[in-house]
Amino acid sequence: MLGLGLIGGSLLRALDRAGRPAFGWNRSAATVDAAAAAGHDADTDLSAVLARAAQQDALVVVATPTPIVGEILAQVARHAPGCALTDVVSVKQAVADAVAERGLSARYVGGHPMAGTSRSGWDATDPDLFVDAPWVVCADDDTDPMVWSTVADVALAVGARVVPVATEDHDPLVAAISHLPHLTAAVTATVGAGPGDLALRLAAGSFRDGTRVAGTAVDLQRAMIEANGPAVLTLLSEAIDRLTAARDELRDSGTVHTLVEDGHRARTRWDAMRGADPEPIVDVTVGSDGWAAELRRQAHLGRVWTGPGQTRRDSPG
Amino acid sequence: MLGLGLIGGSLLRALDRAGRPAFGWNRSAATVDAAAAAGHDADTDLSAVLARAAQQDALVVVATPTPIVGEILAQVARHAPGCALTDVVSVKQAVADAVAERGLSARYVGGHPMAGTSRSGWDATDPDLFVDAPWVVCADDDTDPMVWSTVADVALAVGARVVPVATEDHDPLVAAISHLPHLTAAVTATVGAGPGDLALRLAAGSFRDGTRVAGTAVDLQRAMIEANGPAVLTLLSEAIDRLTAARDELRDSGTVHTLVEDGHRARTRWDAMRGADPEPIVDVTVGSDGWAAELRRQAHLGRVWTGPGQTRRDSPG
Numbered sequence: 001m002l003g004l005g006l007i008g009g010s011l012l013r014a015l016d017r018a019g020r021p022a023f024g025w026n027r028s029a030a031t032v033d034a035a036a037a038a039g040h041d042a043d044t045d046l047s048a049v050l051a052r053a054a055q056q057d058a059l060v061v062v063a064t065p066t067p068i069v070g071e072i073l074a075q076v077a078r079h080a081p082g083c084a085l086t087d088v089v090s091v092k093q094a095v096a097d098a099v100a101e102r103g104l105s106a107r108y109v110g111g112h113p114m115a116g117t118s119r120s121g122w123d124a125t126d127p128d129l130f131v132d133a134p135w136v137v138c139a140d141d142d143t144d145p146m147v148w149s150t151v152a153d154v155a156l157a158v159g160a161r162v163v164p165v166a167t168e169d170h171d172p173l174v175a176a177i178s179h180l181p182h183l184t185a186a187v188t189a190t191v192g193a194g195p196g197d198l199a200l201r202l203a204a205g206s207f208r209d210g211t212r213v214a215g216t217a218v219d220l221q222r223a224m225i226e227a228n229g230p231a232v233l234t235l236l237s238e239a240i241d242r243l244t245a246a247r248d249e250l251r252d253s254g255t256v257h258t259l260v261e262d263g264h265r266a267r268t269r270w271d272a273m274r275g276a277d278p279e280p281i282v283d284v285t286v287g288s289d290g291w292a293a294e295l296r297r298q299a300h301l302g303r304v305w306t307g308p309g310q311t312r313r314d315s316p317g
Numbered sequence: 318m319l320g321l322g323l324i325g326g327s328l329l330r331a332l333d334r335a336g337r338p339a340f341g342w343n344r345s346a347a348t349v350d351a352a353a354a355a356g357h358d359a360d361t362d363l364s365a366v367l368a369r370a371a372q373q374d375a376l377v378v379v380a381t382p383t384p385i386v387g388e389i390l391a392q393v394a395r396h397a398p399g400c401a402l403t404d405v406v407s408v409k410q411a412v413a414d415a416v417a418e419r420g421l422s423a424r425y426v427g428g429h430p431m432a433g434t435s436r437s438g439w440d441a442t443d444p445d446l447f448v449d450a451p452w453v454v455c456a457d458d459d460t461d462p463m464v465w466s467t468v469a470d471v472a473l474a475v476g477a478r479v480v481p482v483a484t485e486d487h488d489p490l491v492a493a494i495s496h497l498p499h500l501t502a503a504v505t506a507t508v509g510a511g512p513g514d515l516a517l518r519l520a521a522g523s524f525r526d527g528t529r530v531a532g533t534a535v536d537l538q539r540a541m542i543e544a545n546g547p548a549v550l551t552l553l554s555e556a557i558d559r560l561t562a563a564r565d566e567l568r569d570s571g572t573v574h575t576l577v578e579d580g581h582r583a584r585t586r587w588d589a590m591r592g593a594d595p596e597p598i599v600d601v602t603v604g605s606d607g608w609a610a611e612l613r614r615q616a617h618l619g620r621v622w623t624g625p626g627q628t629r630r631d632s633p634g
Contacts, residue, residue, distance in 0.1 A: 114521040134519045163519060177509045177520040181527040183563060183573065186580025187556050188501045192494045193583035194555070198617055199490045200587045201595070202451045202480060204431040206498040207587070209526040214580035215588065221577045229567055236564040238511065239504050240557060246500060247553040250546055256500065260538045263503025263531035266510035270517045270524070271532065278518070300515055 001061050002049070002072055004031050004042060007088045007113060008063025009125035012040055014158035017127050025049040031122045046072075050079035059150050062087035062095075066223040070098045077102040084147040086111045086154075090178065090224040092138055092170040109147045110138040110167060112174070113160055120217050128159070134304070135160035138167045139295045145287030152286075152305055161278060162305035164295035175231035180239060182221050183232070185214040273302075280306040318378050319366070319389055321348050321359060324405045324430060325380025326442035329357055331475035334444050340375075342366040348439045363389075367396035376467050378428075379404035379412075383540040387415045394419040401464040403428045403471075407495065407541040409455055409487040426464045427455040427484055429491070430477055437534050445476070451621070452477035455484045456612045462604030469603075469622055478595060479622035481612035492548035497556060499538050500549070502531040590619075597623040 001012045001024035008024065012035065015022040023041035026032050035042040043049050053060050060083045064072050069089060076085065085108045089095050092110045099108045115133035135155040139148060152162045165173070189211035193200055213221075225232055246259040281298040284291055286308065295305065318329045318341035325341065329352065332339040340358035343349050352359040360366050370377050377400045381389050386406060393402065402425045406412050409427045416425045432450035452472040456465060469479045482490070506528035510517055530538075542549055563576040598615040601608055603625065612622065 114519050116522060133521065136519065163515075165515070169515075173512055173516045173519055176512050176516050177524045180508055181505050181523040183560070183576060184501045184505045185523070185527055185584075186576045187559050187563075188498050189580040189583035189587070190559060190576070191497055191552055191556050193586060194552075195490055195493050197586075197590070197619060198480075198482070198486075199493050200583075200590055201619055202431050202453065202490055203494040203587060204450060205433060206502070206530045207494045209529045210498040210502055211580070211584045211587070212526045213523045214577075214584040216581075218574070218577055218581050221581075222572065222574055225573050225577070226567070226571060229571060232573075233564060233568055235508055235511075236560060236567065239508050240560050240564065242504050242507060243500065243553060243557050243560070246504075247550060247557065250543070250553065251550055254543060254546060255539065256542050256549075257535070257539055259500060259503045259507070260531075260535055260542070263506040263528070264533075264535050264538075266506035266517075267502075267528045267531040269510060269514075270506070270520060270528070273514070273517055302514060302518055 001025070001063055002046070002076075003063035003065070004035055004122055004125075005063065005065070006116060006120045006124045006129075008061065009035065009122045010115075010127060010129040011061065011063065011088070011113075011154075011158060012042070013038075013125055013127040014130060015154070016040055018157045020154070020157055023049065023052070026122075034122045046075050047079050050075060053083050054080040057083065059084045059086065059154065061154075062089065065220065066091065066094075066227045069095060070101075073098055073102045073104065077104055083107065084144075084150050085109075086137075086147075086151045088113055089227075090174060091227040092136075092167045094227050096138075096167050107144060107147055109143055109151045110136075110170070111151055111155065112136040112170065113155065114178070115160075120220055130155070131159035133160050134163045136163050136165045136170055137305070138170065139164035139292040140167055141292055143292050145291060148292075149286050149308070153307075156305075156307055164281075164292070164299045164305060166296055171228050172231045172234070175228050175235050179225045179228055179232050180235045182213050182216070182225060183236065184239065185211050189214040278302055278304045280304065280310045282310045284310075318342070318380055319363070319393075320379070320381035321352055321439055321442075322380065322382070323433060323437050323441045323446075325378065326352065326439045327432075327444060327446040328378065328380065328405070328430075328471075328475060329359070330355075330442055330444040331447060332471070333357055335474045337471070337474055340366065340369070343439075351439045363392050364396050367392060370400050371397040374400065376401045376403065376464075376471065378471075379406065382537065383408065383411075383544045386412060387418075390415055390419045390421065394421055400424065401461075401467050402426075403454075403464075403468045405430055406544075407491060408544040409453075409484045411544050413455075413484050424461060424464055426460055426468045427453075427487070428468055428472065429453040429487065430472065431495070432477075437537055447472070448476035450477050451480045453480050453482045453487055454622070455487065456481035456609040457484050458609055460609050462608060465609075466603050466625070470624075473622075473624055481598075481609070481616045481622060483613055488545050489548045489551070492545050492552050496542045496545055496549050497552045499530050499533070499542060500553065501556065502528050506531040595619055595621045597621065597627045599627045601627075 321343040
């Protein structure tokens with residue numbers, strides 16, 4: 001585990017609790033000391049940690065902030081180039097490109113657990129962070145099936161729901177459901193605070209929830225949003241267009257019904273989805289012909305990977 | 318209590334629990350039956366309820382949806398024109414205008430409890446809804462001090478924090494902290510759902526919180542936003558300008574730091590404010606010369622009305 005912040009630290013704690021052997025690196029001695037004091041195996045010496053990973057043929061998980069991923073990958077290429085490799089960074093194309101630059105693509109499978117809070121750092125870690133959370137494990141046509149299974153197995157071990165997605169589809173999806181919400185929250189907070197302290201004193205539920213993620217550390221927000229620039233740009237333009245249409249409708253016709261109805265429909269659809277337990281992906285053997293495409297197809301039907309051996313209940317075989 | 322939805326019904330329940338005599342009207346027999354079954358005094362006959370209010374010199378509280386407020390006020394003018402009158406509607410200028418049209422201004426003091434959930438109707442009522450919630454009680458230079466005290470006393474009886482605000486200041490404040498957040502939530506939900514079901518299946522905390530209020534009943538959202546059209550238009554334009562600036566900055570410089578930093582600062586300021594208990598308004602006797610202006614002045618300093626008799630602790634007298 002390279003990086004012991006909210007995601008990496010939570011993952012180390014969750015794996016330890018699940019009885020899976022795991023050890024971690026963090027640049028900050030304070031973080032490593034806190035992890036060690038809590039009984040975890042952690043070190044500040046990156047090359048030593050990577051040498052140990054290489055010796056044990058461990059899965060290397062890059063869990064550092066986005067801006068230093070390239071630097072970390074260079075060290076992986078130097079000390080543990082043969083290890084299976086994944087990451088938990090919130091964009092996938094930029095990481096895949098950086099991995100390719102260092103010649104590490106063959107053993108790399110990108111990942112992204114869709115879990116988090118507005119807090120960060122070791123103190124915010126929680127071994128339950130991933131329970132029932134979707135965890136994207138990228139499945140492309142050239143993905144190594146052994147590495148894919150190893151990464152999916154880690155996600156399952158900590159209670160997540162594995163969602164196979166093509167690398168190129170990931171970033172636009174995340175721009176829509178995660179990065180744009182950070183920017184709309186920032187606008188809501190900024191405009192809401194505009195009239196001054198009295199406005200903020202009156203602010204209640206709609207402001208509280210609508211601006212929560214604006215309280216996330218600025219560096220973390222910037223890193224993830226700016227790394228996904230092209231996809232975010234497209235969606236920002238869409239958001240601007242819809243707000244402009246709502247303003248024109250309110251000015252010209254005195255109503256905001258289009259936007260309010262569209263928003264209500266989208267939220268209601270989400271409420272309905274999260275109420276239901278997802279169906280498992282069935283009848284796929286990872287590594288068989290066309291396995292990645294079949295995983296992606298079933299994921300689009302709303303199914304999640306729950307491990308090998310799932311077969312259709314009504315299957316004649 | 319005219320109207321037994323989320324706000325009116327919660328207020329009836331809270332007043333009954335506080336031992337304050339209260340009775341209510343609702344158009345729907347099902348709601349009245351539910352309220353009566355829970356031990357509350359409720360009726361579907363509006364003219365009878367208003368005649369009783371007139372006989373008892375009760376405070377009349379208009380708690381119906383915005384679109385029928387005018388119709389209700391006409392009945393108040395007919396059956397209980399001498400009663401003290403308030404309302405809990407989320408806009409104040411339009412209600413004050415409607416009150417003036419019916420010749421009821423002299424005994425009217427507008428109110429707005431800043432509490433709510435995305436649910437509505439009697440089933441959503443909660444006698445704790447107002448505990449520690451800000452409750453705007455409009456204080457203008459021509460406000461009747463007796464009625465103001467009566468309305469403030471009701472808000473205090475159910476645990477709210479009374480915030481005196483000029484009628485003309487209320488609507489822009491609420492547009493900023495409540496109505497605009499509904500529209501940004503709707504945009505977040507709509508754009509987030511754009512890529513289809515897979516996006517919604519991956520949506521986690523930032524989508525959940527950022528879109529919560531988009532799930533409020535469409536009619537309720539439209540009624541409150543459309544009744545506050547001019548103030549909402551101004552803030553929608555500001556939100557569009559800020560998002561456009563963020564898009565241009567991302568496109569031209571690869572960063573979103575201005576918007577993210579502004580949003581973080583606003584949210585952090587709100588977090589700091591809500592952590593502290595507000596100071597009480599001191600040294601004001603309601604009805605004395607300039608009382609309303611002094612209440613407003615102290616409210617702008619972050620103080621709340623906690624009842625008569627508060628004097629400065631360090632006062633020499």
